[in-house]
Amino acid sequence: MSLPESYIPILIQAAVGLGFVLLSLAGTHFLGPKQQKGNSRKNESFECGIEVEGNARTPFSVKYFLTAILFVLFDIEIVFFYPYAVNFREFGMEGFLAVLMFVAVFFMAFVYVWKRGALDWDK
DSSP: OOOOGGGHHHHHHHHHHHHHHHHHHHHHHHHSOOOOOOOOHSSOBBBBBBOSSSOOOOOOHHHHHHHHHHHHHHHHHHHHHHHHHHHHHHHHHHHHHHHHHHHHHHHHHHHHHHHHTTOOOOO
16 A cells, blocks of 8 residues: 655655756746847848858658657667566566567567558658
8 A cells, every 4th residue: 555655755756857847947038048129130040151041941851750750669669678688588488478479569560660651762
């Protein structure tokens, strides 16, 4: 049975996290640069004396971001194999079946992404 006293460390951590967020937001608001009004020339971007040409926001293909997210997702899943690789003898058959199920889900996700065309750069 959990007592209310056992939740005190969680509440302290939540308060510290919320305090950090609020302090960061207030700090950037008060210490950050102020927008100057009336002088649009000063508000333009400046790069080594070169005149600005066009828009700096070059549109990227969604495939680029999708590939980056998929890389991070599958890379994090691979990290979960390390504890099993280090302790595979202690886990026994139950651990092997759990990892086999994890690999099956991992493989099904990869096949799904592949079939949906997320890995095809030509489209």
